[in-house]
Amino acid sequence: MVEIAVLLKQVPDTNAKIAVVGGRVDESAVTSWVTSPYDEYALEAALQLVEAGGGSITAITLGPMRADKVLKDAAALGVTKLVRIWNDEWLDLDSNQVQSVLAEAIKESGADLVFCGKQSADRNQGSTGPGVAEILGAACVVEVSDFNAAEQFYLRPAASGSEKVTVNYPAVITFTKTESELRRPNVRGIMMSKKAQINLVSSDAGASQVTFKGHTSPAEKPPGKTFEGSDSVPEVVGLLRDEAKVL
């Protein structure tokens, strides 16, 4: 019987256009908010683990009221314990602040296993899993792409390819896309989720050590160029590396 905390973050739909207005990404223009995709794999893994060996799940999100949606969606899949952490004064929390308030809620949940995405689809940082693990004194396996509920091993990338690892609990596992098909809710689950209680907690996140300066749009792409002949290939590869920064 394992107690799992799943960290779910609400992010703009990954197909959404992101516009910077007045030095900040214009969140009010986002019409569709979703659970960060890697977090969905984490939740699916947690549901499978509990199905296989029993236990229970607490879904935890850090976000404003609209983030209740990710908890309701989790509830529709059968998660019964829902926690949202928020304080209306919070804006641009730094990594430490995020990790410390999450770690506090995880401790409160009694979880000895924490599942989350390898990074969120908005900040793309990948600090939360390992950082929370450090605060909890837990091990952390990152970028897990497969797991086995019965044998409790996790597949992570390695220089040679990948490797199956086991880990002592307490542990934090960060998931990348797994082979698992994400389950769909059903009407019964959706109706249950209506009744599910969200536990709203607030806490002292301390002061930020990072000065947020603003958002900018990525540099405009230079107009397309056409090169004659295969001799130009090295130049193009150089541009892909230095100008486009995609290689």
Place this chain on the structure above:
Amino acid sequence: MEITIIAETQGNQLHAVTRQLVGAASSLGVSPTILCAGGVGADEASGISGVGKVLSVNGDCFSTFDGGAWATAFDAAAGEGVIMGAATAQGRDVVSRIAARRNIPVVQDVVTLSDGLNMTHPIYSGKAMQDVTISGSCGITLRANTFSPAGDGGSAESATVQQSGDVKIAVKEAIAKASERLDVSDADIIISGGRGMGNPENFDKLYSIAEGVGAAVGASRAAVDAWDPIPHSMQVGQTGKTVNPSLYIAVGISGAIQHLAGMRTSKYIVAINKDPEAPIFKVADYGIVSTWEEALPILASEIAKLQ
């Protein structure tokens, strides 16, 4: 300001990104200390120009990767100030744990860095950039291939320290890189072939380049329709998959509107086509007018050099 670099290694050597980390530190006027896990790459590191000191951090914990154990060992060996690593899976893990241990913030995947410390990192998968300033200590990871690498010619002093960390992860089985092919919908780089590839066997050339960079191989509908070995799951376009990678390389594809419908939002598009009038060049950021027979071997070797 003090900067401690966690060396990124590959096998028994330094990974190329380690020199880029040194280059970034040097651009701030700092001679960094490099920490080498288990001493791997220490000799090479001391020869990199601009390095202040190389510290081989030895300990049993380095036989398996365990971010927690490694962070414990590095934390004890590292100085104050900035802890810098590469924005790889391991680098992000270790640097964020050291930062959390020290109760200092961490910023990952930094692409510009200047005195202050001012830095920029992409958010929303590069659809926007975030600028932040940190005046105190912090952890930073840098995106590979965005900072100029430091050259040779250094002669930093080397020392060895013994550290330990509690290893909680055990490797049960190593699995060799499966030659499993990536799906176009999951890949950040896609190389697609069209009817101009001549026959399906020639797609092997695309596969071998793709494998090196973790790319997926896609196809135009003409290729899918003509050749059985090219399944519909590879088709990009209006009636195939809509893809949105950072880099899309179209080889022997004319650029019909239905094909463009599936890939025109790719961040960067490269076209290789022998016909200078092919419509694909209208959407390409970098167009190469050449046969693939001539261009692909060069592309393969140039990309291999980057790895």
Place this chain on the structure above:
Amino acid sequence: MVYEALDFYDIDSQLTEEELMVRDMVRDWVEEEVLPKIEEACSEGVFPDEWRVSLGEMGVLGAPLEGYGCPGLSYTAYGVICRELERGDSGLRSFASVQGSLAMYPIWDFGSEEQKQKYLPKMATGELIGCFGLTEPDYGSNPGDMVTRAEDKGDHYLLNGAKMWITNGTTSDLAVVWAKLEGVIRGFIVETGDEGYSAPEMKGKHSLKASVTSELVFQDCKIPKDRILPGVKGLKGPFSCLNNARFGISWGALGAAQACFHSAKEYALSRIQFDQPIASYQLVQNKLSWMLREITKGQLLALELARKKDNGSWIPEHISLAKMNNVDIALDIARMARDIHGANGILDEYCIMRHMANLESVKTYEGTHDIHNLILGRHITGIQSFTRSL
């Protein structure tokens, strides 16, 4: 092409959180499981069994019914489900309409306690499939003159006659059949395997190709006495079922219209003729704006009707208006979208021609377009004009 459902007045913002979650669930399922397979299902003329299983798993069958394993969602939610299903294919929505509104509903409303317990829970999960037999070869718009009859033989009923155009007939486990008992229309539950009952499939449809349509044949078909629906007599029985199904169609047709609009808009923006996207030409814009106008009006109609269904203030004529209007505009939108797509519009690469052909059936079944006109005409004037005898 990411699907953006046209919702010009943001009408979905009127939905509850629960209704939105149901919408997203069905929309995702249609996107991932139906659209990639629909053309194949049509060309083979089958309704894939895995869709039956998924609909049952999602729990959308008999959505607005309460108890006996049914979820008891609002009629608004039921409408939204129909809209999202029909954005995939009208045949898919037909399956759900027949199962929920035409087969489960009469058992739920008019059945005995034993009948409800026996059938409804398994019908809600899709384990049992039902069909609805009203139309006959010679009686379509005027079912009141049906000739299928039942005789009371003491310890059983004997059914004789035939039904035609019955959705899900061949694949059903049970049929709710309307037949005359001593001259009065009554509902009977006939099970597959009952003596003297067969349900051959009708072939050769150019419309609703992914939906099964059948004849139901009763030749001295013997059914136990407990299979009569005790709770209703006369045309009120089948008509109350049709009210619910027609309500669902008024929403469903909008789903097909939205799909056609989406495709036409994307196509018009990407198709270049005379050096410019055809979307830049006024004649094309006029078509698109007409589509938007009609879809938006239809959405308001459907939403207000759903409100009325939910608060009980509806009359059947409200439903006639919405069914007639929304199917009519959907069909016109499909034809117009076909035009915008040029030659490409006739290919199965695009959803257009399929929706267009489907909607021809939708216009006819559940009361033809003109029958609804006559229903409204009677409502306005007080004079029925279905028959010559006043």
